[in-house]
Amino acid sequence: MIVGLLSIIGAYGLAIAIVHWGRFRLLRTESSRKPIHYVLITRNNAMHIEWYLRTLLFFSRLKGREIRIALLDENSEDDTLAIAERLAESRADHFDIIEWNEASQLDHLIARYESEEVVLVRLSNKTDMQNIPLFQ
Numbered sequence: 001m002i003v004g005l006l007s008i009i010g011a012y013g014l015a016i017a018i019v020h021w022g023r024f025r026l027l028r029t030e031s032s033r034k035p036i037h038y039v040l041i042t043r044n045n046a047m048h049i050e051w052y053l054r055t056l057l058f059f060s061r062l063k064g065r066e067i068r069i070a071l072l073d074e075n076s077e078d079d080t081l082a083i084a085e086r087l088a089e090s091r092a093d094h095f096d097i098i099e100w101n102e103a104s105q106l107d108h109l110i111a112r113y114e115s116e117e118v119v120l121v122r123l124s125n126k127t128d129m130q131n132i133p134l135f136q
Helices: 002-031 049-063 080-090 104-112
Strands: 036-042 067-073 095-099 118-122
Touching: 036 049, 036 104, 049 067, 049 080, 067 080, 067 104, 080 095
Parallel strands: 036 067, 036 118, 067 095
Antiparallel strands: none
């Protein structure tokens, strides 16, 4: 009877060890992935910008994937930049907010992330919106 009880406890211990070993390997491979860089091109999107940014951050936590967001503003005339800057204050390590001055800025920005995964989204273009995780 004691031998049977010890074998059951040993089987449970072995199962627990296998589950923890597999979880450790999974976490190690996920943390070695490079972050995704979202480049959001915006102009007068004050009504939706906070929702877009919070959605990206939510899905990154949900999937366990680190993201970086570069917000390239095309001279918005509304509060788009103010809203984005307010949200970026609490998560400064995730955001780059850049005001659009010339067309070559986009090329320089993409070249900076050349070796990493970059998702370019122009918020005024409905087909580009499909690259935001909520719309996939």
